């Protein structure tokens with residue numbers, strides 16, 4: 001029995017992309033599939049979760065949450081209010097509520113659930129599916145030390161976690177690491193297209209691009225040196241890398257990324273306001 005099993009049943013409300021990543025991580029860690037309950041209205045997704053992981057599946061949030069000691073809210077921000085309404089009288093009053101939704105605040109969730117709840121906001125990302133994710137976590141004052149530990153252990157199934165003290169910064173976490181994998185995939189797409197334009201066959205280009213991003217990412221994680229030092233080692237004075245980096249900088253690469261992350265941060269706040 002893992003520490004998570006001992007903490008009691010866990011219910012996922014929403015069995016989409018992110019829930020699937022987290023459930024996969026928990027099962028790989030050795031958590032008993034029978035203690036994982038999932039509410040998912042889409043028949044095909046529900047059946048696939050039961051078949052792939054052996055978890056207990058339900059069509060409604062109320063059925064999954066009944067008796068759970070941890071409830072993971074893994075639905076879109078746009079339906080969070082309605083889902084909390086479904087759970088208000090059903091989720092045990094002492095259950096730890098963990099929301100992974102972008103933007104939606106702990107105060108909103110607490111209000112929609114009827115008040116007095118222990119709530120953790122978590123922002124994981126899709127690499128959690130292969131144990132390479134990262135998660136920012138925020139806990140309200142009602143969350144006990146044991147519940148904090150339980151939330152961190154749950155998210156650690158997908159990779160390392162970091163606690164954020166100021167909830168307002170969770171929108172920045174979302175913009176940097178929650179959405180971040182998409183920026184890297186966009187870079188991969190752009191490099192692939194550029195490689196092919198230079199005449200490389202698609203298969204060779206794909207291997208070169210993917211392995212370059214994987215290798216550079218591994219160096220970033222493993223190396224003691226920061227990114228500018230790693231970059232300097234690639235960049236021979238007057239060489240090919242310098243020519244490319246100068247072109248990127250002249251085109252506003254850093255400023256564009258800054259605007260993109262600022263816009264994603266704002267979008268989190270908008271999602272909160274628009275779905276209140």
Ligand SMILES: NC(=O)C1=CN([C@@H]2O[C@H](COP(=O)(O)OP(=O)(O)OC[C@H]3O[C@@H](n4cnc5c(N)ncnc54)[C@H](OP(=O)(O)O)[C@@H]3O)[C@@H](O)[C@H]2O)C=CC1
Nearest residue numbers: 014015016017018039040074075076077100101102124125
């Ligand atoms: N994808 C990502 O990279 C990340 C997403 N998040 C957050 O995770 C949350 C889920 O995102 P994601 O997994 O991508 O979304 P998905 O749409 O893949 O998953 C959400 C699932 O919840 C289902 N659902 C809708 N209403 C209910 C209900 N009343 N009860 C139970 N299930 C319901 C949806 O069904 P239907 O399709 O029929 O509506 C859908 O299958 C979002 O809030 C998002 O902000 C956080 C970090 C990263």
Ligand SMILES: O=C(O)[C@@H]1CCC=N1
Nearest residue numbers: 101102174178179180
């Ligand atoms: O795009 C989104 O809104 C969600 C949150 C972070 C990643 N996906």
